[in-house]
Amino acid sequence: MTDTGLLRFITCGSVDDGKSTLIGRLLHDTRQILDDQLASLEADSRRIGTQGEEIDFALLVDGLDAEREQGITIDVAYRFFATARRKYIVADCPGHEQYTRNMVTGASTADAAVILVDARKGLLTQTRRHSFLVRLIGLDHVVLAVNKMDLVGHDQQVFDAIVADYRAFAARIGISDVRAIPVSGLRGDNVSTRSPAMPWYDGPSLIDTLDALPVDQDRAARRPFRMPVQWVNRPDQDFRGFAGLVTAGTVRPGDDVRVLPGGGVSRIARIVTAGGDLPVAVAGQSVTLTLADEIDCPRGAVIAAAGDPPQAADQFEAMVVWMAPEPLLPGRGYWLKLGTQTVSATLQPPKYQVNVNTLEQLAAKTLDLNAIGAVQLATDRPLTFEPYEDSRDLGGFILIDKTTNATVAAGMIRFALRRSQNVHWQALDVTRDRRAALKNQKPAVVWLTGLSGAGKSTIANLVEKKLARMNRHTFLLDGDNVRHGLNRDLGFTEADRIENIRRVGEVAKLMTDAGLIVITAFISPFRAERQMVRQMMAEGEFVEVFIDTPLALAEARDVKGLYRKARAGEILNFTGIDSPYEPPEAPELVIDTTRMTADEAADAIIARIIP
Structure with a gap:
């Protein structure tokens, strides 16, 4: 055996292009199927009603019951086979758009891609999407398998037209090595040997093409x-x-x-x-x-x-493939995992989203499921990285939702933003501890959260008045007041609410650096943003106070008439009506306003923060 190394490749394309069937045929033709497996496969093929005497090779790969029932691939299936020249690991990636995230997973460790096109349908949106992702992930070699040629009468003109269309698209996205083969996965035409059904094709079979693909095994070394x-x-x-x-x-x-x-x-x-x-x-x-x-x-x-280290920075531009049903929320904190590093990251609104059909860069405020776009992101501490085109290991990352722990995106770092190297912390001689000592107090952020009308502002105002009588140095940040100045440019969409809290958190942090006790009164409906502010503060300085008031009671008060307007549809994205409120799971203090007066609540808060 002349071993030219291990080749990892993926098969991808649109739904029902025949990916699983082709892989099954590859396993069969390279004698990777045992006799008992073949007998079972023949029986399963008869049971599900395969036409004629053909074996349904897709059953070898479609391992999930749901896949067999629907005749589609859902998960990424990995299979192993070998020829006389090299060993292979092949990933059968799903074709449905909703499973794009699975395709990205399969491609992340591959060396090449076999992209299938149904000869009857030509290039489809998913064909282009997968090809764009293949290039984005850094695969240099593409084998274009025009499948089901038997269903178009082995017509050379059909094959040539599809190849011409694909090469034109591939050239636009930067794929230079495209090797096109007309095949029939079901009948085995041009899979392991040249097919007499297409005498006009004089190129190598699929297996011969894979055997000849150049793979730089020593690049990493x-x-x-x-x-x-x-x-x-x-x-x-x-x-x-x-x-x-x-x-x-x-x-x-x-x-x-x-x-x-x-x-x-x-x-x-x-x-x-x-x-x-x-x-x-x-x-x-x-x-x-x-x-x-x-x-x-x-x-x-x-x-x-030591003489050639990677870079470290805390602000980047990256390409992101969004994988979650919920859209990207600019300003929200996500966990960013790159290799063994895990940091907190926030994303700005996308610079653009890519139209995979036209490659046009479209304006976008967010990214929805399966969207691909360029974003700028900032991390809470420096991240050691290399551009993805230089290193998958130090350039590829995933984003994880902090609340659900679900992976929401995969990303590829393009470069560090210049401001991450140009902006440095200035050392100050008067420290935050010194400022606090001058005021004879311990800095803190008392974060009151609850529904509109719960009584946050009333209680916060009483807390500050009582602390002032105790000669404590305080500042009250009220949700309505900051929207007259600092946050006057923000609305009440989910993204704007997140940015509203981020800015307030940054201001509160500066005030604790000044040694102040900061009291805030904000609905702050999302746990992720309250956690983001908590992480900005020194250990023990963030005190979350849940003003627990039932919606019916808060709505009955309705001092500002906001609930009435929200019910009438005059105010959109109103918390408790058409926008959710996520109660704290482990607050430092819970104030039940059905059992406690505002004055009693203020005393309870002060008892919690003043030893």
Whole structure:
């Protein structure tokens, strides 16, 4: 066997283009199906009523009951096979638009793509979408399999027209290596051997084409050394090692390394494995490194070649594929996971959204399910990265909803924004602790949240009055008041509400830096934004107070007439009516206004924050 390495590839295209059938045929023709599996496959094919005597090879791959029932692929199915020249891992990716996220998952580790087109239908929106994603994810080689040629009479003109259309689209998105083959996955035409049914085609079969695809197996090894730290190994007081997967380059004892994002420099002392120390570690190996010096190197840090380290920044531009039914909410905090690093990130409104049919860059305020767009994002601390085109490992990330823990997007970092390097923290001689000491108090943010009409502003005002009598230094930020100035440009959409709270949180943080006790009165309906503000503050300085008032009671008060207008449809996105309120799950204090007067509530809050 002349082994030219392992090739990972995906099959993708539109619904019912025959991806699973083609993979099943590949497994059959490369003799990967045992006799008992073949007998079971023949029986299943007869049971579901396959036409004629043909075997339904899709049943080999469509493993989920739902897939077999519907005749579609839902999940990504991985299969293994080998030819005389190389080994393969193939991912059968779903064609439905709603499962675009599954296709991105399959493509993220692939070297090439087999894109299927139904000869009867030609190029469809999903064909273009998947091709754009293939290029976005960085795959250089595309095999265009024009399938079901038997259903168009093996017509060369049909094949040539589809190939011409696809090559024109591929050229526009930057795919230069396109190898087109007319096939029939069901009958096996041009899959493993050339088909006499299409004598006009004189190119290689699909298997021969895959065998000949160039794959740079050593690319990662030639790049500068990189190892994200997965785990700090401290079995005893004498040993401190840093475990992880070497994603690029090679490393030897004695090599100088830099730990990012901190920037500490040291030297490799040992390369430790379960089988003993190694003289060298290369890309693809999982090892534990020990350093000659005691420097900060937590989980999520990246150990890199000292003379050629990656970048660290906290603001980026990235391409994002949105995967959640709920749209992107600019200003909301999401968890960003890049390799072993997890940080909090907020996104600005998209710079543009891509129309996958025309490649036009469209104006957009958000991204909906399966949309692809360019966004700018900021993280709460520096992220060690490389542009995705240079490194999938340090350039590809996912976004996770902080409330549901659902993965909502996949992204590819394009570059760091210049302002992330140009804007630095200015050291100040008078510290926040000194300012607080001058006021003889501990800074805090007392965050009152609840429905409109719950009594937040009334209680907050009483809290400040009582604290003033105690000679405490305070400031009250009221939801209505800040909208007259700081947030006068914001409306009441979900995105505007998020930005409203983000700005107030930043102001409150500055005020605690000044040593003040800050009282806020905001509906702040979403848990994610209240958590975002909590994370801005020092440990223990954020006190969430839930003003728990039933909707019926708050609406009965309706001092400002807002509920009446909302019920009449004159006010949209009103909390409690047509916009949700998410009660705190673990607030520091709950004020039940059906059992406590405003004065009693104020006293309870003060007792909580003043020792």
